[in-house]
Amino acid sequence: MSNExxxxxxxxxxxxxxxxxxxxxxxxxxxAWYDLRRNKVFIIGAVLVFLLVLMALFxxxxxxxxxxxxxxxxxxxxxxxxxxxxxxGTDNQGCDTYSRVIYGARVSILVGILTxxxxxxxxxxxxxxxxxxxxxxxxxxxRVAEIFFAIPAIxxxxxxxxxxxxxxxxxxxxxxxxxxxxxxxWPLVLRIMRASVISAKNQDYVVAARALGAGSGRIMMRHILxxxxxxxxxxxxxxxxxxxxxxxxxxxxxVGIQAPTISWGLMIADARARFLSAPxxxxxxxxxxxxxxxxxxxxxxxxxxALDPKLR
Amino acid sequence: xxNPSVETQGLPARGAHAADEPLLAVDxxxxxxxxRQGVAHAVNGVSYSLNAGETLAVLGESGSGKSVTAQxxxxxxxxxxxxxxxxxxxxxxxxxxxxxxxxRSQIRGQRIAMVFQDALxxxxxxxxxxxxxxxxxRVHRGMSRGDARKKAVELMDRVRIxxxxxxxDDYPHQFSGGMRQRIMIAMSIALDPEVLIADEPxxxxxxxxxxxxxxxxxxxxxxxxxGLILITHDLxxxxxxxxxxxxxxGGRIVENAPVHDLYRNPGHPYTKGLLESIPRVDLKGQxxxxxxxxxxxxxEMPSGCAFHPRCPYRRDECATAVPPLYSISGxxxxxxxxxxxxxxxxxx
Numbered sequence: 302m303s304n305e306x307x308x309x310x311x312x313x314x315x316x317x318x319x320x321x322x323x324x325x326x327x328x329x330x331x332x333a334w335y336d337l338r339r340n341k342v343f344i345i346g347a348v349l350v351f352l353l354v355l356m357a358l359f360x361x362x363x364x365x366x367x368x369x370x371x372x373x374x375x376x377x378x379x380x381x382x383x384x385x386x387x388x389x390g391t392d393n394q395g396c397d398t399y400s401r402v403i404y405g406a407r408v409s410i411l412v413g414i415l416t417x418x419x420x421x422x423x424x425x426x427x428x429x430x431x432x433x434x435x436x437x438x439x440x441x442x443x444r445v446a447e448i449f450f451a452i453p454a455i456x457x458x459x460x461x462x463x464x465x466x467x468x469x470x471x472x473x474x475x476x477x478x479x480x481x482x483x484x485x486x487w488p489l490v491l492r493i494m495r496a497s498v499i500s501a502k503n504q505d506y507v508v509a510a511r512a513l514g515a516g517s518g519r520i521m522m523r524h525i526l527x528x529x530x531x532x533x534x535x536x537x538x539x540x541x542x543x544x545x546x547x548x549x550x551x552x553x554x555x556v557g558i559q560a561p562t563i564s565w566g567l568m569i570a571d572a573r574a575r576f577l578s579a580p581x582x583x584x585x586x587x588x589x590x591x592x593x594x595x596x597x598x599x600x601x602x603x604x605x606x607a608l609d610p611k612l613r
Numbered sequence: 614x615x616n617p618s619v620e621t622q623g624l625p626a627r628g629a630h631a632a633d634e635p636l637l638a639v640d641x642x643x644x645x646x647x648x649r650q651g652v653a654h655a656v657n658g659v660s661y662s663l664n665a666g667e668t669l670a671v672l673g674e675s676g677s678g679k680s681v682t683a684q685x686x687x688x689x690x691x692x693x694x695x696x697x698x699x700x701x702x703x704x705x706x707x708x709x710x711x712x713x714x715x716x717r718s719q720i721r722g723q724r725i726a727m728v729f730q731d732a733l734x735x736x737x738x739x740x741x742x743x744x745x746x747x748x749x750x751r752v753h754r755g756m757s758r759g760d761a762r763k764k765a766v767e768l769m770d771r772v773r774i775x776x777x778x779x780x781x782d783d784y785p786h787q788f789s790g791g792m793r794q795r796i797m798i799a800m801s802i803a804l805d806p807e808v809l810i811a812d813e814p815x816x817x818x819x820x821x822x823x824x825x826x827x828x829x830x831x832x833x834x835x836x837x838x839x840g841l842i843l844i845t846h847d848l849x850x851x852x853x854x855x856x857x858x859x860x861x862x863g864g865r866i867v868e869n870a871p872v873h874d875l876y877r878n879p880g881h882p883y884t885k886g887l888l889e890s891i892p893r894v895d896l897k898g899q900x901x902x903x904x905x906x907x908x909x910x911x912x913e914m915p916s917g918c919a920f921h922p923r924c925p926y927r928r929d930e931c932a933t934a935v936p937p938l939y940s941i942s943g944x945x946x947x948x949x950x951x952x953x954x955x956x957x958x959x960x961x
Binding site for chain 2: 330504505506508509510511512513514515516519523524527528
């Protein structure tokens with residue numbers, strides 16, 4: 302009786318096999334982007350970073366007081382505490398802390414990005430060469446990298462910056478700090494890139510590319526680099542936060558950024574002696590510094606998860 | 614024994630063919646690997662030749678030196694640790710081993726190309742297949758992006774990938790194993806090579822797909838009259854496609870034969886063992902024959918005939934004297950002192 306009820310549905314016309322996802326096919330990078338857009342950590346980190354970059358580029362959007370104009374400071378108002386006119390209080394010179402915190406973002410972001418880019422390019426480039434050519438090229442570059450690697454970062458930077466001296470630091474601005482940090486940090490990137498290149502180099506597609514007539518340069522740039530660069534991007538993003546806190550640390554110690562340039566590290570150093578009577582002087586620059594480092598670390602974490610799900 | 618080739622200046626022109634020279638001839642090739650444990654003799658005097666339009670199957674188990682020989686022909690051995698202490702690889706009569714790196718790279722991929730075993734790992738995962746096929750034309754033929762792309766679609770059609778136009782922008786991982794191997798083949802034939810080396814092209818594939826890929830290779834060979842070297846450990850795969858077979862063991866060729874003669878009547882105990890260890894329906898229920906023992910350790914090759922520790926025909930002489938390739942007939946040879954016994958013995 303049930304025979305009559307189970308009428309076979311008309312056979313479906315055989316469909317052409319469809320790719321898994323409609324639209325643009327997924328490469329590693331578009332896959333990673335797809336993951337990132339759905340990652341809350343990435344979105345929070347990206348929004349914060351966007352605001353901070355905006356702050357660094359156009360501080361006047363966030364504060365109507367120009368912190369670099371000494372006329373805005375009034376010694377009579379020194380260490381006033383939080384008031385309606387001065388949301389974050391005023392510092393030892395009677396300058397508005399809020400506007401100084403906003404203007405201080407530029408140095409931090411600049412040092413972070415420049416150092417990350419320079420270490421990424423130098424360390425990544427040398428790592429590519431070392432891993433690809435191997436033998437004496439690798440031995441030479443790796444040993445040089447290890448020498449730099451052996452120097453404790455903060456001590457090394459202190460040494461370099463005190464040798465360079467305060468006058469030169471003032472003349473070259475953020476570049477002195479950037480170069481000191483980059484000099485000590487590139488070996489880390491070299492190591493990561495080198496390891497990643499060596500594993501990519503032994504992949505069948507590299508041998509296959511060679512067997513199909515590709516030359517060394519083409520193999521290096523087209524077949525190895527795109528497959529080996531993900532860990533370097535991840536490390537560089539994570540390092541950005543580290544460089545920002547290192548800059549603050551060095552400025553705090555008096556060897557980094559020099560006044561009158563505004564830096565969070567310098568502001569924290571100025572506030573240190575009066576912490577008990579005027580805690581807001583230290584609190585707000587430290588808070589912004591923490592938020593900035595956190596934002597870049599969140600971004601780096603999310604990028605790592607997207608590019609290498611195995612590390613999660 | 615042969616005159617060392619004198620035509621080392623410049624490359625032989627395409628199509629220019631020395632009448633008495635085969636398209637590709639490997640002559641007494643030796644390859645060794647210098648490792649921390651000692652010197653591994655991977656290839657010990659291999660010779661074979663290939664004519665245009667001919668298919669040679671090189672048969673052997675892992676470690677027999679079949680792939681290393683192919684890599685030496687391609688010039689993709691890492692040297693060091695590899696070294697080629699002796700031998701010639703003549704292409705149109707020109708010894709490739711004597712060419713400069715630059716001349717060599719003019720041949721690699723363009724005149725002699727190679728298909729690898731596992732197409733998924735042999736394709737670059739970050740570029741679309743279309744980009745990778747088109748790259749061959751852009752780099753070696755200097756075509757524009759648009760023209761190269763058109764050629765890529767043509768090639769994908771030629772290796773019979775359904776919906777080539779729609780699939781050209783897909784990435785390798787979006788294709789099935791058989792389709793990926795077709796893409797690999799498309800890339801390798803892109804520049805119309807005269808010799809195509811396929812190193813276990815079907816090992817990673819289903820049996821039904823294996824047959825399709827073999828058919829495709831055979832057809833492409835016929836269309837363009839190229840020489841095809843099929844490297845395999847699977848006797849079944851090559852039976853319908855190959856013209857002649859070279860069986861390798863322990864870095865040497867142990868038997869040369871036209872394919873059907875070899876199946877009918879093997880001339881070497883190793884070949885015979887291989888043929889008898891193929892499962893057959895008519896022998897269902899009986900224990901499957903297996904060659905006893907293990908393949909030789911390349912660092913410590915057995916003395917005399919490398920196969921003697923595993924050989925049911927062995928005599929004392931086998932442990933001391935390396936058997937030369939005895940000629941059985943015009944087209945057949947066997948490196949066994951007692952080939953007559955093997956040859957006449959029928960099946961055990």
